[in-house]
Amino acid sequence: MTDLNKPVLHRIDDRLFQIDTLMFGRAGFTSVFLVKGERAAVFDSGVSVTADTVMAAVAAAGVRFQDVAYICLTHAHYDHAGGAHELLQRLKSVSADVKVACGEKPSVYLSRQDILDKLIISGRSTEGDRAGVMKPIDAQDLLVLKHEDILDLGGISIQALNAPGHANGHLVFSVPQSDFVFVSDACGLCGRTDHHNPLIVPTAFAPEYRQQTYLDTIRAIAATGVKRLGFAHFGVLSNPRPALLASIETTEWMQRLVREWVDGRRAYDEILMRMVERLSEPLMALYQDHERVVVTLKSLVAGMAHDLTRTA
Numbered sequence: 001m002t003d004l005n006k007p008v009l010h011r012i013d014d015r016l017f018q019i020d021t022l023m024f025g026r027a028g029f030t031s032v033f034l035v036k037g038e039r040a041a042v043f044d045s046g047v048s049v050t051a052d053t054v055m056a057a058v059a060a061a062g063v064r065f066q067d068v069a070y071i072c073l074t075h076a077h078y079d080h081a082g083g084a085h086e087l088l089q090r091l092k093s094v095s096a097d098v099k100v101a102c103g104e105k106p107s108v109y110l111s112r113q114d115i116l117d118k119l120i121i122s123g124r125s126t127e128g129d130r131a132g133v134m135k136p137i138d139a140q141d142l143l144v145l146k147h148e149d150i151l152d153l154g155g156i157s158i159q160a161l162n163a164p165g166h167a168n169g170h171l172v173f174s175v176p177q178s179d180f181v182f183v184s185d186a187c188g189l190c191g192r193t194d195h196h197n198p199l200i201v202p203t204a205f206a207p208e209y210r211q212q213t214y215l216d217t218i219r220a221i222a223a224t225g226v227k228r229l230g231f232a233h234f235g236v237l238s239n240p241r242p243a244l245l246a247s248i249e250t251t252e253w254m255q256r257l258v259r260e261w262v263d264g265r266r267a268y269d270e271i272l273m274r275m276v277e278r279l280s281e282p283l284m285a286l287y288q289d290h291e292r293v294v295v296t297l298k299s300l301v302a303g304m305a306h307d308l309t310r311t312a
């Protein structure tokens, strides 16, 4: 049993670490990553109330706080970017030039309290105070990244790549020296990372989800032949190509069911039941709670229906 008061640090290689944020009091639910060169970067932030867990894990990895140069955010969803403000305040107290680095759209969202208030609503409704709070980040603390921009940490570099579909302005972060890409939510939820039978479930959350671009992103990442992917939910998947290609099929299967419901050819309860049958095992690995699995599948259905009716 994981001690929920202690940071969980998993060393991938000399430069790369996975940190379990223990978000919502759950082990194995949301990871962020740490890359260490002469300076360091954190990929995604957790939520505001997990900032101390992330800071403790950074210290446990042997990284001095003043050497953390970037908090790199893949997208502005609260469970990925909600902790950026808290981490930034802690790091700025020891290092003046730390930046929050993200794509253009997330940089706009993160600077506006009215948008942040909307982004945190779903988290507050399901997780209450454990979702934390989101506060705006000042323009001078933001670094806007474009596709293929490189951040040099000294001895190791990170490349930002566009990965649209899941959320507006979603970037992924490649660490070529570790043959690793942190995909966060861009390719789905990885409920089972064992090598024999990994299973990726789509992340189709309204209103930003766009299925065609989401599937194009998965194909593009599969085509790179990268050896390891880091999923925010959850963990590291080695040799990910077969699981990525299988997830395209899963996504299209879900979309067919959602279309049949939208068109009035199948009942909602029936499509939901079929999804529970096929996907509850990998989702249970993440959520450890059947009710929460059903809530998640309902929100995936809503996201796919929103996408279908928008593009129809």
Ligand SMILES: [Zn+2]
Residues within 6 Å of the ligand: 075, 077, 080, 166, 167, 185
């Ligand atoms: Zn997301």
